[in-house]
Amino acid sequence: MSKFLGVLFLLPYCLWGATTTEVSPQEAQAGFTTSRVLVTGTVEGFTEFLPISSTGHMIISDRLMHVPDDENVIVKGVVDHKGRLVTMERVADDYLVIIQVGAIAAVLLIFWSRITKILGGLLKRDPAAWRLAVALSIAFFPAAFLGLLFKEKITALLFSPEVVGIALIAGGLVIFWAEEKLPGPKPSEDEVGKITYRQAMIVGLCQCCALIPGTSRSLSTILGGRLAGLSNAAATEFSFLVGLIILTGASIYKMWSLGPALLQVYPAGPAALGLIVAGITALIAVRWMVGFVSRRGLGSFAWYRIAVGAAILIYFNF
Numbered sequence: 001m002s003k004f005l006g007v008l009f010l011l012p013y014c015l016w017g018a019t020t021t022e023v024s025p026q027e028a029q030a031g032f033t034t035s036r037v038l039v040t041g042t043v044e045g046f047t048e049f050l051p052i053s054s055t056g057h058m059i060i061s062d063r064l065m066h067v068p069d070d071e072n073v074i075v076k077g078v079v080d081h082k083g084r085l086v087t088m089e090r091v092a093d094d095y096l097v098i099i100q101v102g103a104i105a106a107v108l109l110i111f112w113s114r115i116t117k118i119l120g121g122l123l124k125r126d127p128a129a130w131r132l133a134v135a136l137s138i139a140f141f142p143a144a145f146l147g148l149l150f151k152e153k154i155t156a157l158l159f160s161p162e163v164v165g166i167a168l169i170a171g172g173l174v175i176f177w178a179e180e181k182l183p184g185p186k187p188s189e190d191e192v193g194k195i196t197y198r199q200a201m202i203v204g205l206c207q208c209c210a211l212i213p214g215t216s217r218s219l220s221t222i223l224g225g226r227l228a229g230l231s232n233a234a235a236t237e238f239s240f241l242v243g244l245i246i247l248t249g250a251s252i253y254k255m256w257s258l259g260p261a262l263l264q265v266y267p268a269g270p271a272a273l274g275l276i277v278a279g280i281t282a283l284i285a286v287r288w289m290v291g292f293v294s295r296r297g298l299g300s301f302a303w304y305r306i307a308v309g310a311a312i313l314i315y316f317n318f
Helices: 002-015 025-030 034-047 054-064 088-098 100-110 112-123 127-158 161-181 197-211 217-227 232-258 261-265 268-296 299-317
Strands: 021-023 073-079 085-087
Touching: 025 073, 025 261, 034 054, 034 088, 034 100, 034 268, 054 088, 054 161, 073 088, 073 261, 085 088, 088 100, 088 232, 100 112, 100 232, 100 268, 112 127, 112 232, 127 197, 127 232, 161 217, 161 299, 197 217, 197 232, 217 232, 232 261, 232 268
Parallel strands: 021 073
Antiparallel strands: 073 085
16 A cells, blocks of 8 residues: 555656656755855844744845755655655755754743743743743644645745735835834733733734745734734744744754655755854844834834835846
């Protein structure tokens, strides 16, 4: 039975043999040049937690660097955890998720006291810690569920410069609306620790919009927090904590899904360099953003999004 299923799986590649080519694992690894991982790591770190879409920026940077991402080019002799062939398109797309590990490390460092307090409270069965953990889970679940359900369609249909450009502009316009209609209240003591399940669900549902490249997970969750009645500071901190969970889950899932292919297509040295660069730049960006958003809101990011979105549409279509 397993052999029969294997034949069925390979049949499309046999039928498409005229247009399908192969590269060796060494050729796939050679695509991860020092300049590429430095650019990707820097873009990921600076944009992951800013409301400007890291995925959108990395899609554009990959296009500008002409990163090999052909769905019809297969890495010879390499299969994933489920025995499926690995294409160069998947090698490029999965790297954009795996490199988030660097940004995750930065948030762990910045919010270490908050995270250890939550974990310690859970071990001690502290009601406040359990309430916050449940709230984070509620905010995490909707986007995680939809992401797993539609991940292949999202990648196939929405990972394009045009979608990124439109989403960046649309997000900028939404920021202008939110800054006028959703003035954040003054920060109160430990808002994040007292967040309600209703507020967490609002954040979680808003985060689903971030499945569209160019929308920004950070923007969606911060505006979700504002919509739920949180201050700028609390909405930003809760956004980081939710992001820590969903980014960790996505990165682990991608690495698990690749299985043995992980070490075969990603060279250890360049991959590690990309993670380190992403971590350092994310550390800088997060520390800066916490104070900036608390003082000045999101308005400045709206102008950036609209300008970059328009530039992307013009560059890739004219």
